[in-house]
Amino acid sequence: MCVILALLYHHALTALHSTTLLSFSLSLSLLISDAVLGFMWATGQSFRYRRVHRQVFLENLETVIEKKDFPAMDVFICTADPYKEPPMSVVNTALSVMAYDYPTEKLTVYVSDDGGSDLTLFAFMEAAKFGSHWLPFCRKNKVLERCPDAYFRSNHPRSSETEQMKMLYKSMKMRIEKVVDIGKVSHDYITGERERGAFNKWTEGFTCQDHPTVIQILLEIGKDKDITGQSMPNLIYISRQKSRTSPHHFKAGALNVLLRVSAVMTNAPILLTLDCDMYSNDPQTPRHVLCYFSDTTISPKLGYVQFPQRFHGLNKNDIYACEYKRPCQINPIGMDGLAGPNYFGTGCFFSRQVFFGGPLSFITPEIPELRPDHMVNMPIQTQSILALAHHVADCKYENQTYWGSKLGFKYGCLVEDFYTGYRLQTEGWKSVFCHPDRPAFLGEEPINLNDVLYQMKRWSVGFLEVAFSKYSPLTFGIRALGSIMGFCYAYYAFWPIVCIPITIYSFVPQLALLIGVSIFPKVSDPWFFLYAFLFLGAYVQDCLDFIFAQGTFQRWWSEQRMWMARGLTSYLFGSMEYLTKCLGIATLGFNVTSKIVDEEQRKRYDQGTFEFGVPSPIFVPLVMAAIINIVTLFGGLMEVLRGRSVDELFVQMCLAGFVVLNCWPIYEAIVLRTDKGRMPTSITLISTFLTWALYAAASLVLKI
Ligand SMILES: O=c1ccn([C@@H]2O[C@H](COP(=O)(O)OP(=O)(O)O[C@H]3O[C@H](CO)[C@@H](O)[C@H](O)[C@H]3O)[C@@H](O)[C@H]2O)c(=O)[nH]1
Numbered sequence: 001m002c003v004i005l006a007l008l009y010h011h012a013l014t015a016l017h018s019t020t021l022l023s024f025s026l027s028l029s030l031l032i033s034d035a036v037l038g039f040m041w042a043t044g045q046s047f048r049y050r051r052v053h054r055q056v057f058l059e060n061l062e063t064v065i066e067k068k069d070f071p072a073m074d075v076f077i078c079t080a081d082p083y084k085e086p087p088m089s090v091v092n093t094a095l096s097v098m099a100y101d102y103p104t105e106k107l108t109v110y111v112s113d114d115g116g117s118d119l120t121l122f123a124f125m126e127a128a129k130f131g132s133h134w135l136p137f138c139r140k141n142k143v144l145e146r147c148p149d150a151y152f153r154s155n156h157p158r159s160s161e162t163e164q165m166k167m168l169y170k171s172m173k174m175r176i177e178k179v180v181d182i183g184k185v186s187h188d189y190i191t192g193e194r195e196r197g198a199f200n201k202w203t204e205g206f207t208c209q210d211h212p213t214v215i216q217i218l219l220e221i222g223k224d225k226d227i228t229g230q231s232m233p234n235l236i237y238i239s240r241q242k243s244r245t246s247p248h249h250f251k252a253g254a255l256n257v258l259l260r261v262s263a264v265m266t267n268a269p270i271l272l273t274l275d276c277d278m279y280s281n282d283p284q285t286p287r288h289v290l291c292y293f294s295d296t297t298i299s300p301k302l303g304y305v306q307f308p309q310r311f312h313g314l315n316k317n318d319i320y321a322c323e324y325k326r327p328c329q330i331n332p333i334g335m336d337g338l339a340g341p342n343y344f345g346t347g348c349f350f351s352r353q354v355f356f357g358g359p360l361s362f363i364t365p366e367i368p369e370l371r372p373d374h375m376v377n378m379p380i381q382t383q384s385i386l387a388l389a390h391h392v393a394d395c396k397y398e399n400q401t402y403w404g405s406k407l408g409f410k411y412g413c414l415v416e417d418f419y420t421g422y423r424l425q426t427e428g429w430k431s432v433f434c435h436p437d438r439p440a441f442l443g444e445e446p447i448n449l450n451d452v453l454y455q456m457k458r459w460s461v462g463f464l465e466v467a468f469s470k471y472s473p474l475t476f477g478i479r480a481l482g483s484i485m486g487f488c489y490a491y492y493a494f495w496p497i498v499c500i501p502i503t504i505y506s507f508v509p510q511l512a513l514l515i516g517v518s519i520f521p522k523v524s525d526p527w528f529f530l531y532a533f534l535f536l537g538a539y540v541q542d543c544l545d546f547i548f549a550q551g552t553f554q555r556w557w558s559e560q561r562m563w564m565a566r567g568l569t570s571y572l573f574g575s576m577e578y579l580t581k582c583l584g585i586a587t588l589g590f591n592v593t594s595k596i597v598d599e600e601q602r603k604r605y606d607q608g609t610f611e612f613g614v615p616s617p618i619f620v621p622l623v624m625a626a627i628i629n630i631v632t633l634f635g636g637l638m639e640v641l642r643g644r645s646v647d648e649l650f651v652q653m654c655l656a657g658f659v660v661l662n663c664w665p666i667y668e669a670i671v672l673r674t675d676k677g678r679m680p681t682s683i684t685l686i687s688t689f690l691t692w693a694l695y696a697a698a699s700l701v702l703k704i
């Protein structure tokens with residue numbers, strides 16, 4: 001803290017004593033940059049005060065609550081587009097939770113299809129049939145991997161029974177993929193009358209933005225049995241009504257419809273929200289959660305139990321730093337000692353109560369059937385229940401209600417998860433971070449750079465929406481949660497503004513060097529040690545934190561590289577998009593991340609090669625930085641060869657050298673590679689031109 005303050009003081013002093021406009025603006029830009037970095041450092045400290053590691057003792061659970069008293073659970077799975085989120089993968093996710101080691105008659109799986117696609121519905125009809133074989137198979141063989149795809153990919157025991165299962169799985173997969181390929185469910189794929197009826201809703205004029213509600217009960221507790229005669233869990237397909245004239249609030253809107261429909265149909269006190277690609281990797285997970293919900297020392301205020309997002313299929317060095325170790329695994333431990341971790345949007349078990357006001361201030365929903373204490377005592381297929389379910393899924397239902405503001409998941413932010421969790425905590429709810437050794441859920445991350453950067457751009461916009469809303473963590477948050485917890489949320493909400501220092505440090509000292517100005521202290525100057533200390537201190541600490549959390553050095557290197565890259569791309573574009581939104585020029589949308597995998601891309605990804613390929617504008621600032629830094633490095637070397645002292649340019653050259661080291665894959669993609677993932681020539685040309693223009697402008701300013 002002292003060193004950071006000293007540095008800021010140094011910048012302020014140089015700015016005040018500067019004699020020209022140029023040196024004043026240079027010092028000012030450094031002052032702003034370091035102030036932002038200092039702010040991030042300071043708020044980041046809040047994750048270090050009270051770290052808590054929790055452990056459950058599953059063997060004691062049934063001494064506290066008997067199995068017959070286990071609460072019912074409703075699972076929500078969201079999907080939004082059959083072409084970006086293959087129905088086969090959604091089906092796998094659903095099957096993995098349907099097969100939970102939990103009384104099946106207490107389990108309901110709701111699938112929300114925002115894509116309004118008959119392909120997804122078809123896939124789930126197939127899944128319902130396959131499930132009646134899969135569930136008893138898992139129980140009997142005590143299978144750990146209950147996601148069929150993961151199971152058959154893994155090293156499973158071979159027997160005639162598993163082979164038979166595999167055949168069944170493959171034939172289901174083939175049918176689903178065929179239907180998705182053709183793009184429509186043709187008649188020969190539909191077997192029963194009931195099924196045909198379901199597809200009748202897809203009439204002329206049914207589009208994903210404009211269609212009536214579809215609710216289809218695919219499996220019903222008590223009625224549908226698996227092949228051994230045991231009850232199947234409920235499996236319910238929902239595609240809420242959509243209309244071009246009503247806002248649908250993206251995922252938060254979908255979840256609120258699920259909240260209401262499930263209240264009408266099953267009203268389980270515990271809910272699990274899952275993204276369509278996050279399959280369960282451990283059938284014991286609901287029992288872990290019960291350990292917390294039945295712990296009377298924490299339970300009255302316990303709002304949710306969050307599991308970390310963990311991913312499968314990352315390459316060895318995780319080149320795009322998609323493991324998100326810090327936000328998903330390290331920081332929540334720090335928040336757990338305070339009010340508890342933030343909500344990640346997936347892998348989170350809620351108490352239904354939290355969606356109806358604070359722990360001490362219940363807010364009554366419009367109709368009594370939605371109350372969390374309402375008892376459902378009719379079968380879900382009852383006419384009146386179905387009618388009410390359709391009613392609450394209507395796109396106009398929420399008009400003039402508290403949904404999205406005081407009830408349910410909160411609207412108005414592209415990271416509805418972060419915002420909702422934050423608001424729940426400010427209402428007084430606590431949360432718990434549950435991080436067992438065996439990952440409870442495994443998800444997917446994009447494997448090409450463009451998708452990775454745009455995903456982070458969406459988050460950046462969302463974070464800024466929270467940062468500058470009336471619920472800003474720095475004002476409202478600190479008041480409601482206390483300063484340390486408020487800082488934790490501020491750290492995330494203001495995260496995208498690191499684009500300011502990153503952009504400045506990638507261009508300004510370099511341009512200065514190219515026009516011959518030295519802006520950092522000489523090596524012989526005592527202020528130099530300040531720089532050396534801060535740089536080494538920050539990087540070494542960062543690296544150690546990462547490695548102590550079971551990380552590797554290479555993955556840390558990727559992470560710090562992507563931090564830099566995101567600063568120039570996602571955060572920068574996100575901040576600009578947020579600004580244009582504030583000015584009323586643009587409207588924001590939730591672009592679903594594609595989960596489709598191109599085989600060639602997958603191969604390159606597995607080899608650890610960066611994937612550019614598409615001429616995307618988001619690459620431009622990144623390539624510009626790569627170009628200017630390498631030019632600066634050579635320019636600096638020339639200067640030194642011509643006799644200028646290294647002393648003066650040392651810091652600037654080190655900085656350029658460090659960026660060049662990080663940008664190595666970009667130079668490769670521009671110059672050396674010939675595969676489809678190389679840098680598109682148009683991006684290289686545009687970036688070169690813009691870099692040159694920047695340099696020309698900078699030299700012009702200097703002449704004035
Ligand atoms: O209009 C929409 C848009 C998205 N989704 C679903 O939301 C989930 C997350 O979407 P994805 O494109 O995978 O976003 P990610 O960036 O990978 O997701 C992270 O960030 C989101 C917020 O931006 C959170 O909602 C997620 O839980 C979190 O994993 C998916 O299951 C989608 O099907 C909907 O249901 N309706």
Ligand SMILES: [Mn+2]
Nearest residue numbers: 275277444593
């Ligand atoms: Mn996702």
